[in-house]
Amino acid sequence: MRYRVRHSTHYRYSARVTSCYNLAYVLPRDTRRQKCLSSRVSVSPQPAITRTRSDYFGNQAYHFEIQRPHRELVISVESEIRVSHPDQGLNLDLGISYEQAVQQIRKDRSQQALNAREYLLDSPMIAASEELAQYAHQSFAPDKSLRSCVADLTSRIFSDFTYDPDFTTIATPLAEVLEHRRGVCQDFAHLQIGCLRAVGIPAKYVSGYIETLPAPGEEKLVGADATHAWIAYYCPDEGWVEFDPTNDTPAHTQHIVTAFGRDYFDVTPVKGVIFGGGDHPQLSVSVDVARLEEAAP
Structure with missing residues (x-):
């Protein structure tokens, strides 16, 4: 496309x-x-x-x-x-398990893995917390595929949180987003990144655009598309895989990347x-x- x-x-x-x-x-x-x-x-x-x-x-x-x-x-x-379409398969049950992924990430000394492990650390807008770990653990079972665990977390954020552009600002702490369960795409990306890091999976912030399509029979409005944010997590077997918690979907051809960072502050x-x-x-x-x-x- x-x-x-x-x-x-x-x-x-x-x-x-x-x-x-x-x-x-x-x-x-x-x-x-x-x-x-x-x-x-x-x-x-x-x-x-x-x-x-x-x-x-x-x-x-x-x-x-x-x-x-x-x-x-x-x-x-x-x-x-x-x-182009993402090259990862759509079958969520295939691939490395969550437990295997964490073990490989800890042991792997390749340059790719070492670079990925930087995204386990706290960043300016995302700090580790017990609350994030507790929320994340509901989606992660040791023998479940890592991809299906992340997909489940993505769906839970989509279901549990309300998109509310009037609730947060750039400076709203992540703890408030988790407590009140409201926010925008930036907040949901930060939330999912914090959860993934809390359970040992490197995750980074993706800034970009998403194409919005009009309702059937309506014309698309010029300027109605949006800047957007989603996440990418690291899998030892697949590299970086992107998911969009605001829309409960893997990133696809409508997701256009401008920058990667630890969180919004970087990009x-x-x-x-x-x-x-x-x-x-x-x-x-x-x-x-x-x-x-x-x-x-």
């Missing part, structure tokens, strides 16, 4: 910003199931300095500096991506420092994910 993604971020400030220094994770990355064919960023006002680099996690980090006064900032990105779409700007800047975000026709062979 081939997509064109247009992502616009618009800040309006109540007072003049004299200068700003920013880091954006808005460029889709290459993964095992995805290839970024092209990507272009435009910023208004014109930046004095721009630079793109590959960060520690292999993401494309876009830095820019604006050194002129402004009251608005617009970051627009247009990308073309080809996404915030846009963050930085501004000088001036007043109080309460207004932020609006528009995302449009459009399917493109594939060229004939």
Whole structure:
């Protein structure tokens, strides 16, 4: 499947910003199931300095500096991506068991396994807790396949928690999400990552986009797609496998990856420092994910 993604971020400030220094994770990355064919960023006002680099996690980090006064900032990105179906099978009962996976992760000294074990550690927004372990253990039996355990946890989060964009903010602690059982995709991804780490399975945060399809007979609204978050867990036999707890599904061709990190803090779409700007800047975000026709062979 081939997509064109247009992502616009618009800040309006109540007072003049004299200068700003920013880091954006808005460029889709290459993964095992995805290839970024092209990507272009435009910023208004014109930046004095721009630079793109590959960060520690292999993401494309876009830095820019604006050194002129402004009251608005617009970051627009247009990308073309080809996404293939995940190469893992759909049979949840096949594959390594949960107990075998934990043992192999502990013993394996390969570079891949050592890198994966970094995602067992606490991160800025996800800390180990007994509550997370207790919630996770209901889905994990020693002789059950790891994939079916993760799928069960995904389904339980989907069933037990209510999607509520008015309940949480970026700074809402994970303990509050677990207590009140409400949140958004970022919170549900953090929750599942915390649960997986608590039972010995490395897990990381996936930031990206998801294509939303209109109801039958209705036209798709431009800009109605969304930035999204889901998870990837490490399996010694399969590598990294992605699941989406907000939608109770494995990641598929409608999931487009921009960045991997330990949690949201590592891959915030846009963050930085501004000088001036007043109080309460207004932020609006528009995302449009459009399917493109594939060229004939």
